[in-house]
Amino acid sequence: MIILYGGSELSMCFISVSSGIMNMRVFRTLLVGMFSLCTFYSYGQCEAKIKEFYVQYMRNAENNEESNVELLKAHASPELIEKLNVYTQKYDVDAVIHAQDVCQYGIKSLIVCPIRDDWYLVKYKWSPETDPIKIPVRAVVTDGKLLILDISPIESESDSSPEMMQGIRSDFQLQ
Numbered sequence: 711m712i713i714l715y716g717g718s719e720l721s722m723c724f725i726s727v728s729s730g731i732m733n734m735r736v737f738r739t740l741l742v743g744m745f746s747l748c749t750f751y752s753y754g755q756c757e758a759k760i761k762e763f764y765v766q767y768m769r770n771a772e773n774n775e776e777s778n779v780e781l782l783k784a785h786a787s788p789e790l791i792e793k794l795n796v797y798t799q800k801y802d803v804d805a806v807i808h809a810q811d812v813c814q815y816g817i818k819s820l821i822v823c824p825i826r827d828d829w830y831l832v833k834y835k836w837s838p839e840t841d842p843i844k845i846p847v848r849a850v851v852t853d854g855k856l857l858i859l860d861i862s863p864i865e866s867e868s869d870s871s872p873e874m875m876q877g878i879r880s881d882f883q884l885q
Contacts, residue, residue, distance in 0.1 A: 757822045759856035760830055760849055764820055768812040768834075771804065782806070786858045797863050806861060808843050816843075828859065 763785055770777040782791050797805035804810065813836060820834040825846065832845040846862035 756828075756849055756851045756856070757824065757830060759851050760832065760847060760858075761820060761822045763856055763858070764807075764822070764832055764834075765817055767806055768817045768820070771807065771812050772814075772817075778806070785856050790858065790860060793863075794861060805863065806845075808845050822847075 763781070767778055767781055770781060782794070786794075794805040802810070809816075815837055816834045819842075820832065823831045823833070825831050828848050828850050830847050830849060832847050833842040835842045847858060848860040849856060849858045851857070
């Protein structure tokens with residue numbers, strides 16, 4: 711609000727106060743916007759990194775399974791790798807993908823959705839008419855690098871762990 715009062719110092723005072731308030735509002739709006747963008751970027755970044763990992767893992771499983779040993783070493787702890795190896799031997803399936811092998815449609819249909827905290831749900835299908843394979847994965851991105859903290863075992867893929875699946879968005883569907 712600017713009040714001109716005979717061209718005195720009073721009008722200059724109102725102009726500077728008004729400009730200062732406007733500048734603060736603009737600054738706050740920009741600050742909130744930048745914070746929101748950073749939060750959005752980091753939130754979606756983990757989903758994207760998990761998807762990149764799974765696509766690479768599935769391509770390796772199709773063409774060169776030995777490459778997955780190095781991929782896991784780069785993104786998982788030795789304890790998690792050992793846990794996955796035990797489950798792979800126990801169930802005769804790859805514990806990372808909850809299957810014995812993969813297909814191109816599986817790679818194409820792969821999606822990742824946040825569940826809660828650091829947990830994500832990896833889903834893919836064998837064909838359009840099959841039920842999706844669901845894999846709860848706990849992961850974080852630190853300094854731009856994916857670190858997988860846990861991959862839920864085969865036996866928790868069913869409804870045996872409803873607390874894990876609580877909060878999944880209802881619009882999370884495969885095409």
